[in-house]
Amino acid sequence: MKTELLPFSEQSAVKAAEILAHGGIVGIPTETVYGLAADARNEAAVRSIFEAKGRPQDNPLIVHISDISQLPPLVREVTPLAMKIAEKFWAGPLTMIFPKSDVIPAATSGGLDTVAVRMPSSPAARAIIDACGFPLAAPSANLSGSPSPTTAQHVLKDMNGRIPLIIDGGECSCGVESTVLCFPAADRVRILRPGGITAEMLSELCAVEIDPAVTSEPEKGAKVLSPGMKYKHYSPKADVFIIDAHGRAFENWCIAHADNRTTALSQDSREHDMFRCFGKDPQEQAHRLFALLREADDEGAQRIYVEMPSKEGIGLAVYNRLLRAAAFRIVSVDDEQK
Ligand code: AMP
Ligand code: MG
Numbered sequence: 001m002k003t004e005l006l007p008f009s010e011q012s013a014v015k016a017a018e019i020l021a022h023g024g025i026v027g028i029p030t031e032t033v034y035g036l037a038a039d040a041r042n043e044a045a046v047r048s049i050f051e052a053k054g055r056p057q058d059n060p061l062i063v064h065i066s067d068i069s070q071l072p073p074l075v076r077e078v079t080p081l082a083m084k085i086a087e088k089f090w091a092g093p094l095t096m097i098f099p100k101s102d103v104i105p106a107a108t109s110g111g112l113d114t115v116a117v118r119m120p121s122s123p124a125a126r127a128i129i130d131a132c133g134f135p136l137a138a139p140s141a142n143l144s145g146s147p148s149p150t151t152a153q154h155v156l157k158d159m160n161g162r163i164p165l166i167i168d169g170g171e172c173s174c175g176v177e178s179t180v181l182c183f184p185a186a187d188r189v190r191i192l193r194p195g196g197i198t199a200e201m202l203s204e205l206c207a208v209e210i211d212p213a214v215t216s217e218p219e220k221g222a223k224v225l226s227p228g229m230k231y232k233h234y235s236p237k238a239d240v241f242i243i244d245a246h247g248r249a250f251e252n253w254c255i256a257h258a259d260n261r262t263t264a265l266s267q268d269s270r271e272h273d274m275f276r277c278f279g280k281d282p283q284e285q286a287h288r289l290f291a292l293l294r295e296a297d298d299e300g301a302q303r304i305y306v307e308m309p310s311k312e313g314i315g316l317a318v319y320n321r322l323l324r325a326a327a328f329r330i331v332s333v334d335d336e337q338k
Helices: 010-021 043-053 080-089 123-132 152-159 247-256 282-298 315-325 333-337
Strands: 004-007 026-028 035-039 062-064 094-099 114-118 165-168 179-185 188-193 207-210 239-243 262-266 275-277 303-307
Touching (some): 026 152, 080 188, 152 165, 282 315
Parallel strands (some): 094 179
């Protein structure tokens, strides 16, 4: 199959919608990362997403809508708290989990009785959903396990020959996937995956719990609320290590432990050519993380050392993705020097 890459326009949105209406799959831009979209109601179409990505069947997909009026048919209940959160944070990088209606096939929900729904703010994503007139199931448009795509070129690299069309909407502004939350009680939310809508932002509306799987490795065979959290994720080919040191201590440690196939992501720019500046601002780190991991692979890096990010705000999302990219390997420099 030949993969066409078209810049986003009204016409290309209509072309995407035609393919999607016939059960095809299309790479689409969103403000978080690029998505691999199909009609969320069409079991066969959704199965082809899993096939193209090599995604485990029990890892459910997020369903994307462009207007709140599209939510009720997909779910059995929307609580007052969910409504309040939708009013404040939609459209935006926030996904909520609801009991699902029969409109959503088991393929979309990974066999669960619930469905994850989000309303993206990206004008391109919204125009494509509008042109379709039906909700789109769309996981990140990468091969399962690899870093998520934040440009159309990243999607082409992973999906060339596997899908008919990619719509290029430029670089994703957020750069990490949406916050995923569920409702353990009427007055609280639990963050299953951190993202652009942060715990701090949500706590202005209600009590916020952070699922233990966000910052630690689920035990083998343990039941995890968000199935995606149990899989190896976001990983470049190189081995990633989070280095728990900052500034000069980080620089010195990297130089002492590097060879010519090592890349290091530092928060300040550094002279040694192994360093790539990742920024100090968590927002900037989120925006650049996946592109930097992919670049390191393109340069043939075997190891990537990353300066420990902050866990505040969207920093928690950066830390969560890095932990999985690093297979939970954190090097404590102080311990090593004792
Ligand atoms: P991706 O589409 O690749 O961004 O991943 C979607 C994330 O949302 C994965 O971590 C899924 O496990 C999670 N997710 C989707 N639907 C549900 C659901 N019904 N219950 C819990 N987690 C979900
Ligand atoms: Mg993904």
